[in-house]
Amino acid sequence: MITQPYITNYLSEHYADDAYRELSGYEARGGFEGLRKAVQMEPADLVELVKSSGLRGRGGAGFSTGLKWSFMPSGNDRPKLFVCNADESEPGSFKDRLIMERGPHQMLEGILIGAWAVGASKTYIYIRGEYKVPTRRVEQAVKELYERGYLGQKILGKKGFDHDIVVHSGAGAYICGEETGLLESLEGKKGQPRKKPPFPAQYGAFGLPTTVNNVETFAHVPFIVARGLDWFLAIGTEKSPGTTLFGVSGQVERPGLFELPLGTPLGEIIDHAGGVRGGRALKGVIPGGMSMPILLPEDLDVRMAEEFLSERGTHLGTGGIMVMDETTCMVRVAAVTSYFFRDESCGQCTQCREGTGWIHKICERVEAGRGSPADLELLDDLPGLMEGQTICAFADAAAWPIQGLLRHFRADFEAHIAAQRCPFPESFEL
Ligand SMILES: Cc1cc2nc3c(=O)[nH]c(=O)nc-3n(C[C@H](O)[C@H](O)[C@H](O)COP(=O)(O)O)c2cc1C
Ligand code: SF4
Structure with a gap:
């Protein structure tokens, strides 16, 4: 369930207002001031501004957005691309959905500012397949931008500023949120992450230089450009502004x-x-x-x-x-979590494919009251064998929660083994 975001701030300030979803309503509330300011700047200065803002990617890894933009090659010998990662499949995460439903133009304006900064000629927005309403809202917003000259050729009358946006629906795989799995899927292949290097800025979608950013990351950019560095740097912490x-x-x-x-x-x-x-x-x-x-x-x-x-x-x-x-059974949490990761592993790396399966089997056995102390010893070792060993960070993402649960709630695991049943009758249903 999404409740009204009631802490007034810049992103969600107008989300309750249906008019904000339309281009005219967005413009009436200050929309596209950032882009107008951006196109008056030299692209390199714009990259520098975003770097100095300290904006960190909101897709999970927290990497500096400006620094990532600076990795894009200069020159125009090959077309450059942007990809907006709107796959949002991390359980517990539903923020990108709200941005696309209530403020799609924020993200689109951020994309256009970035496109001017790095010289990208096209953006693919890769949206999670289950996100039907967000997809419709973004498609509608993109249509409006073409009609009003914010997309296509000579944007804002600026010679050499041409940009197209393609909205692409995913088909429901968590691993397609990992940026190179996403690129493979976008190209029509199985969504399996790529070995790096080469990194997307050198060899991204369709072999072209590509920058991948999250929906929310793009949504912050117009505010930074329109309101300035001092304003942005005053919000949040020194290392994580905004x-x-x-x-x-x-x-x-x-x-x-x-x-x-x-x-x-x-x-x-x-x-x-x-x-x-x-x-x-x-x-x-x-x-x-x-x-x-x-x-x-x-x-x-x-x-x-x-x-x-x-x-x-x-x-x-x-x-x-x-x-x-207090009613939650942490072994049940481990069983559910490991089930998800076992199911979503793309299977390329042995440590991930086999490790996620083993972890799940053990957690399920302990939860069902059939575990032994030897199971716990195995659980102590397995995540460490997966971490940092694989093509992408999925294996780390699968290992970390289990390590955390064992570190803090070992007593729950031991109680299941001693009692040969789950001692938390009121915990959530499996
Ligand atoms: C398994 C896995 C799943 C991911 N899923 C998402 C996702 O759904 N959305 C997203 O923006 N980033 C996701 N990421 C992070 C992306 O790989 C990438 O770092 C991000 O899109 C970069 O954007 P940012 O720099 O703006 O955060 C995922 C990473 C991993 C390892
Ligand atoms: S770590 Fe897992 S999800 Fe990532 S490439 Fe290897 S098998 Fe696939």
Whole structure:
């Protein structure tokens, strides 16, 4: 469920207003001021501006957006491409959906500013297949941009500024969110990540230089350009400026999206979501989508930005916060999580293909009351054998949550083995 984002900030300020979804409504509320300003600038200065803004990608890895743009080759000997990653398949993450449904022009304006900065002639927007409404809204918005001369040839009358946008639907595979899996899928092949190097900036979609950015990353760009560096740098933390859309799900009173500055304490965000449901005690919180290691109730003071979360052994990821109360069986959480990763592994790497299957089998066995102490020893070793060994970071994403659950909730696993059953009768249904 998506509730009204009620923390007023720049991205979501007008999301409640249906007119904001239309080009005229967007323009009336300041839309496309950033692009008008951008085309007055030299492309290299624009890349520098985004670099200095400290904007970090909102797709999960938190890489500097300006730096990524600077990797694109200069010169016009080969066409350059942008890809907007709208696959959003990380369980617990639903922010890109809201941007596409309520403010699609923010993302499109960000794409156009980036296109001017790096000299890209075309953008592919790769949208998660299940996102039917967002796809329709983005398609409608792209149509409006063509009609009003924001897309096509000589954009804003600027000679040499030509850009096209193609909206492409995915078909429901988590791995197609990984940027090179996405590129393969876009080319009509199986969505299997590529070995790197070469990196997409050298050899991306259809062999052309390509930059891949997340929906939300693009959506921040117009505000940075229109309102300036000082304004942006004053929000969030020194290393992670700006706001983000934190998605809060799980056992809270009011699940939803909350736009807040990066660095807001975790406990404060959960309070915005009404606190733990039914006044129960908190047991654990996943801070950034299912692939990120879990935190404990004593971590509620942590500031939600990568530099602080990494000190506690976890990451910001996509900012999808999943709250679990005292009734939750953490072995069940491990079983569900490992089921997802076993199913979604693309199967190219042995460590990932076999490791995710083994982890799932063991977690399921322990949860069903058939586990032994030897299972726990195996679970201690397996994630470490997968991490950092594979073509893409999926295997790390599959290993981290299990490591986190074992680190913090070993007692839950041991209680299942001792009792030969699940000792949490009130936990969620499998
Ligand atoms: C398994 C896996 C799944 C991913 N899924 C997504 C996704 O759904 N959306 C997204 O934007 N990035 C996803 N990423 C991150 C992308 O590979 C890439 O880093 C991102 O799109 C870059 O955009 P940004 O720099 O703007 O964050 C995923 C990465 C991995 C390893
Ligand atoms: S790590 Fe897993 S998902 Fe990534 S390429 Fe290897 S098998 Fe595929």
